[in-house]
Amino acid sequence: MRGWAVALALLTLMACGGEPWPRREHQLAPVRAPQAIDPAALARRLAAIQPGWPRSRRFDCAKLKCVALTFDDGPGEYTPRLLDELRRRDVKATFFVLGEMVAADRSGHMIRRIAADGHELGNHSWNHPSLTGVSGDELKRQLRQTEELVHRLTGVRMRLMRPPYGATDKAVAEETRREGLAQILWNVDTLDWRDRDPEVVARRAAAATPGSIVLMHDIHPTTVEAVPKVLDTLAKKGFTFVTVSELYGKEPLAGKTYTER
Template sequence: MRTSSRLSLVIGLAVAAASVAGPAPAQAAPCNGYVGLTFDDGPSNAHTPALLNALRQNGLRATMFNEGQYAAAYPAQVRAQTAAGMWVGNHSYTHPHLTQLGQSQVDSEISRTQQAIASAGGGTPRLFRPPYGETNQTVQAVASRYGLRQIIWDVDSQDWNGASVDAIVQANGRLTNGQIILMHEWPANTLAAIPRIAQTLAGRGLCAGMISPQTGRAVAPN
């Protein structure tokens, strides 16, 4: 084969390969807003590893509202949460109805959880979620004393009440910029919903953000 023919063949093959490969992939779409994904009642050896794995695989970050008793029992899982890029919040020590307790008891529930999470390697929480979303002036005052911002939620996924995977995904689909959703780490349907939650948010230009201790709203991660 003559040199000119060989060169023409090489160029032709290169052009054909480029056309098959197609254009370079587009950059990820920018975030048009941020939402706060939250998971209560952890950590545990039974549920935390699978949840963290699912969140990581789907590019999601979340706030984990841990009970102090479980943070003390499973410190390795607290460290795994932070290592996976999650934020750790205070969800009381034993998950009582805080509004039925006296100030000293509320103080114990909150302070012991701060200590348990910090001792486990989760840092010092700046966010607090009262169990059942029940609060009053006493609970708020004690939380403030420990530098905690009280976080309730805008949307309840109802995963604690047996909600289906579809229902959990649809609940996440109702979130708007800055809003927060309540989920839990133990329901199997919540774990199964994670990939579709990621798809639903991405389809609406929303990203999983951090919850600001200043405003209590979801914002871009630091």
């Protein structure tokens, strides 16, 4: 089987920060979610094709200079370019996705590709409200509806979430604990939603220190344009690029809030 065909098959197996809600140009209209898949059946088929997949990654971030790059608000029209760049350099990141953006992709291809490329998926709510300002029922719906859609399309059960705008409180913490989700914030904010300048974004990301969680958004073309320089600069400083869970060496605890290692 050709390599691309295996990668395509993997897509079906695997399974914002503090900014004002950005206006997205060229946003696709939400559509009905694609047909559900059977992850277990596909897992058996892929195991026969490529035994031992997925590859296990272990990092000792107590000794290494680890940094977790995170991307919010997608997937969007610029996400494929970002994924191409990350794949070319064998870098893994964490994507905090919006349910409405996942649903807007008619084929479900993009969310499957993120998972199949080995990136971590996190819940960023359905349509980006401040979770501290919604009812208990709406809070649950925002998280659960996104969780169910992503699981149906990829087989992934997300274990991380990022509250929109970084807004959280006791009620949000309790609901995320019930849903089995750790709250992931950040300690390096590139402010890429405000300053659409690749040089500025790259410079701010380069301020990361060992254990940092860096906030960016894959819905902005200027951010995607900045990523190669971000990777070059941090790599020259000796950083290892990891997902959020890899940063901590284990699955973060549900309900707990994390900003850096």
